Amino acid sequence: MTVRVRFAPSPTGHLHVGGARTAIFNWLFAKRYHGTFVIRVEDTDQSRSTRQSEAMVLEDLRWLGMPWEEGPDVGGPHAPYRQSERTEIYNRFAAELMTRDVAYRCYCAEEELDEKRKAAEAAGRPPHYDLKCWHNRRNDDAPHAVRFHVPDDGDVTIDDLIRGEVSWKKESLGDFIVVRSDGLPTYNFSVVVDDHEMEITHVIRAEEHLTNTHRQVLIYRAMGWTVPEFAHVSLILGPDRSKLSKRHGATSVSQYAEDGFLPDAMVNYLTLLGWSSPDGAEIFTRQESATKFSLDRVNSAPAVFDHQKLEWVNGQYIHAMTAAQLRPLVAPFFDVPWLEEGIDVVKTSVHRLNQFADALRFVREYEPAEVDRALAEPLAAELRTNGTPVDEATYKAMVERLKTATGLKGKALFMPLRMALTGSDHGPELVRTIPLLRRASAVDPSVLSPLQRVEKCIR
RNA sequence: GGCGCAUUCGUCUAGGGGUCCAGGACGCCGCCCUCUCACGGCGGUAACACGGGUUCAAAUCCCGUAUGCGCUACCA
DSSP: OOOEEEEOOOOSSSOBHHHHHHHHHHHHHHHHTTOEEEEOBOOOOTTTOOHHHHHHHHHHHHHHTOOOSBBTTTBOTTOOOBGGGOHHHHHHHHHHHHHTTSEEEEOOOHHHHHHHHHHHHHTTSOOOOOOHHHHTOOOOOSSOEEEEOOOTTOOEEEEETTTEEEEEOGGGOOOEEEEOTTSOBOHHHHHHHHHHHTTOOEEEEEGGGTTHHHHHHHHHHHHTOOOOEEEEEOOEEOTTSSBOOGGGSOOBHHHHHHTTOOHHHHHHHHHHTTBOOTTOOOSOOHHHHHHHOOGGGBOOSOEEOOHHHHHHHHHHHHHHSOHHHHHHHHTTTOOOTTHHHHHHHHGGGOSSGGGHHHHTHHHHOOOOOOOOHHHHHHHHHHHHHHOOOOSHHHHHHHHHHHHHHHOOOHHHHHHHHHHHHHSSSOOSOHHHHHHHHHHHHHHOTTSOOHHHHHHHHHO
């Protein structure tokens, strides 16, 4: 049997990091078992779903770098992959459910149901549907929804791949709506129809759907369909341990892209949030994790999103990349003719792509520092006669001559030197900084050369 | 309220009856490297929610309690 998994976002905004992690686990599982990864858009809630949002979610998924074999944009053998385009299919199966007498038309008004529910709750009874339309089944075309009837043998036990056995008693459920009065299916119905029709073998989704599984299994049974395997992934929490939301800061994948995070780092971190590699590795490519991924190593407890660790992971990726690899990624945030050289000099002090501009500010902006003439003048003379160092050897030669000329050494020499050339008391090593300033000033007229800087100090 | 899920350092986690007075990572602290900042290296800090069982032996199995979260919709 070929593994087929799906990620089924509802297009109501950008892709959320929680959704991203669910997508990653699905993708990893598909790769691990050489299966198929399907994207299905769950847009049956017309009031909240937009086509624009669907495009954003797909774009976020593309940015993360998890290609899918079937989906609304690429099609596939089970098209369409947008639930709003599959209503005839749902209606067909809803009709079949009614033919089998496990579903029925419900003509109750929403207000009426609300009142009954409140009354039941007030009286301490379970707020389940009172079965009025089940007991008086009819089939006219007055406005109605379609309701599924929970059978007497409605107890359900599943063997969740992450949580183990989970059971529910039939009593915990009332008859529930499968087709709304607007003719569109509810989630619990469309998801079953689609997962069956699309031959999904493993349903890997967020924990918030765990209790919905009871209803869904009942529908599978009523239709006589094979029940897929389930794996419910725990939620991602904010620092206060409530479900991660906007008030905790950035929650959408696109926001992280804008904040200078790399897709590889994002996928790496999110994979680590709930899954651990059997060899204990924490930095790994998606190919590496895909060969080792298994659902039994997915943690069933919710995980707090740790922004600091994400930054660290992102830094690990940036530090491991060459300046040439980094340049095209940094350019959208900050671009100068000497970008690649600049990146090479400061990349170890940066954790995010958008921090390069700041880290290289000293190259573009220079405020003359208070520097003792006893150093500034010999330095200016040195730069005039011997030129500016171009590499480690010429830098060391310059330092030796300066030591002789000034009688200074160690910190007493280097700090004023740094101040004179960068205007700051901290930054990358001088042996790298000076050649960078030289090259940058050569290709970029807005950058002052080392000599120009020193001259400003003397004036 | 009912049902369901969860609970190991501040955070992510390892662990599946003895090898655990609990290991790794992030963070934090210290030291080293060093002109500074960062990187890197080394070291330190810090946890089995609580109470009962089962067992020669429990972080690991069972039962309660507490706490958190989810579902209980004509949202997904």
